[in-house]
Amino acid sequence: MQPPSRRTFLTLGLLLTAGTALTACTDGHGTDSAPAGDQRRPDPDEPVRLRAVAATDTLLAGYDALLPQAPQLQPLRAEVAQHRAALQPTTTSPATPPGTAAPTTLAELAALERRTAQSRLADLGAASPQLARLLASVSAAGVLHTLALGDPAPSAAPAPTPSATTGEPATAFQDALGAEHAAIYGYGVVGARLTDDQQRTDARTTLAAHQSRRDAWQRLLTGTGATPTAAAPGYQLPFPVTDAPTATRLAAHLETRLTTVYADLVAAVPAPHRPLAADALRECALRAHHWGATPAPFPGFTTPSATPSATPTP
Structure with a gap:
């Protein structure tokens, strides 16, 4: 991996969507906001x-x-x-667990x-x-x-091949594509600072995975007649990356932020596309864990107080 040019930085803003509290x-x-005696609407x-x-x-x-x-x-x-x-x-009806x-x-x-x-x-x-x-x-x-629990290779069902979509879902995929552009650059920074051979191999493997995901979003958007979002000419790093420890911290940061992007994508796209977004969320959560991120009970969810505001790179 080549070191980044001086003109290029990684922006936190490209990897952050509006944080939404889990309760929301x-x-x-x-919650118990309805007055006593009010009839609640049926929950679909x-x-x-x-x-x-x-x-x-x-x-x-x-x-x-x-x-x-x-x-x-x-x-x-x-x-x-x-x-x-x-x-x-x-x-108040109890759920009956299956007999297992x-x-x-x-x-x-x-x-x-x-x-x-x-x-x-x-x-x-x-x-x-x-x-x-x-x-x-x-x-x-x-x-x-x-x-x-000791499972060395947790798996999930294969995600479906992305198909064309239009309108608001296409905008959501554009956002995901923009985040992948930023992550791809970020792993260039990560790889340039790592010294351990295995970590460098892991970074190259992860970079290839993000490039594959980027290509999938580009194909999907092109199929709709939309012009895929191009990589930005300049990004700003969320913190200085000067050595191997800060490089692994950046990798964990990138994957953690991408879990938010893909959790939001699940909610933004039509039902047929949700497994694809959920698969991306799962992969990013696993990679965040690999790079040392603290596991969260709800990957992809943030609270407003924990979500810093992002300023576009001038």
């Missing part, structure tokens, strides 16, 4: 939420079965409980986490945009859990 993305569930997402909660209850039971001999699982179990609270519908034998080993629990993550993605098309965003995030968190 769950359609207000769990209720069937999806009930299925998600039932699967989560099965997962919680799996953790509870292993906690006595593996207390180190408590942080993961706590995250799963957070997922349940976010997915809980307004209905409780796992007896960490490998079995990892397999259960993997199956549960897949079940989230199966309901993307049936959910409202914001619930689909939440499901994709929770699914990505489940994949990270499989890593923590």
Whole structure:
């Protein structure tokens, strides 16, 4: 990888979308803003939420079965409980978990986490945009859990090949393309500062993955007759990158910010495109973990107070 030119910087702004609090993305569930006695409107997402909660209850039971001999699982179990609270519908009807034998080993629990993550993605098309965003995030968190449980290669269903789209979804893909342009440049900076051979190989592999994702968005947009967003002539680094530790920090930063981009994309595109955006979210969450980012219970979600404002490069 060649060092960047002096004219070129990486902009934080290209990798940030408007931060949305998790509570704002769950359609207000769990709040009590309606006056007593008011009739709540039916929740069209209720069937999806009930299925998600039932699967989560099965997962919680799996953790509870292993906690006595593996207390180190408590942080993961706590995250799963957070997922349940976010997915809980307004209905008081209990969700009935499917009959599944409780796992007896960490490998079995990892397999259960993997199956549960897949079940989230199966309901993307049936959910409202914001619930689909939440499901994709929770699914990505489940994949990270499989890593923590010892699964060396967590997998997900293959994402569909992108197809043409028009209107507002095309704008969302333009935003994703712009973020990939910035990430591609960012990995040029990362690779130029790394000294460990394996890390440099990892950076080249990741760069190729982002180039492939960029090319996919360009093909999709060209198919609509739109002109794909070009890479910007200048980007600003979010912090100085002068050595290997700051290079790995930049890589983790890039992937973490991209999880937000792709979580937003899940909510912005039509149902047929959601698995593609969710797949990108999952991959970025895994790469962020690889580069040392602190795992989050809801990958891709930020709070307004945690989202710095971005100033375009002059």
